[in-house]
Amino acid sequence: MKALFLEMPESRLVIREVSVPEPGPGEVLIKIAAAPINPSDLARLKDAPAEYDLTTFIPGLEGSGTVIAAGKGILPRLWLGKRVACSSSISTSGSWAEYMVTSAGSCFPLNKKVTDEQGCMSLVNPLTALSFFEIIKQNRHKALINNAAGSALGRMVELLGKKNNIPVINLVRNQKSVESLKSQGSQYVLNSSDPSFITDLGILSKDLQATVLFDSVCSRQLQEMIEVLPHNSSVIIYGNLTGEKEICVNPRNLIANNINIAGFYLANKAKENGLFKNMLNIMKVSHLMSTDLTIKIQGRFSLDKAQEAIDTYLNNMSAGKVIFVPGSYF
């Protein structure tokens, strides 16, 4: 099969022919139909030279396709022949390949109304957006603030905000994104590059009682942002798009305003949830994707155009997802 690998020393992606992997007990073999490029994939590519053997590491954390072989076990046999959304469970078999072996527990069948292309993005971001609203309900937040809101996840948070009657303050970093989000119906959008941004955030978050900030950026502005949040707010860090190694906070502000700072990682949340809750959430996502949720795609690439795909994505991440379609030759 054809699969992508990281080339040393330049760390560019290259395509190589390798044997199709065989599913072991509890695993399935999927013929990959589509696989997106997510920020977590790019972060993993950066860390890969230190963490994995690059001769066997195949990137790609999620995808969709058809289960064409099953290892021993009830679940693998149940999925055989089905169209599934799937995530990679081992570093030697990722979704940026024609075939992927993964644990059957990392797959779920796709609703007939969901295409392979949309289905390949139905695990990581939709489940994260749902988890945010669980946090909001548990803690009785009346409104929320989300950063890097022009992202695919940002659009899902906005959609769920509307469905749950929870106002969303969307933070983006340029005027183009402000206009784009407003034209899509977002009521509250602030541009972090505006000179009045911090003041505006303070006023709006207090007006709406937005007591939770979901931040995937970790910029140097974060400290100032935290300082204007309402009393008793929570800050939940779920991404690190700037790549900053440290964030600064003013301890006096945390103490005086009773501010909590926590991290969020979907894989940890899924472990906490247990099988039943995860299945329930997956069913909710499946329903959402077959009704209201369509994720914008800006480009489709065959595996041999990997570098072009990454460059297209990095050039304008808010323009929509870039996906690999391994069986195609564009």
Ligand SMILES: NC(=O)c1ccc[n+]([C@@H]2O[C@H](COP(=O)([O-])OP(=O)(O)OC[C@H]3O[C@@H](n4cnc5c(N)ncnc54)[C@H](OP(=O)(O)O)[C@@H]3O)[C@@H](O)[C@H]2O)c1
């Ligand atoms: N913790 C978890 O379990 C979890 C799960 C899912 C997603 N996430 C995180 O959620 C975030 C969004 O993911 P996605 O797949 O929805 O992204 P996406 O659709 O690929 O879009 C990425 C977004 O990030 C913005 N961005 C990139 N670099 C930025 C920077 N330095 N400062 C401000 N904005 C920046 C882009 O805006 P521009 O157009 O302005 O570049 C774009 O809107 C990522 O950080 C991802 O890692 C975390």
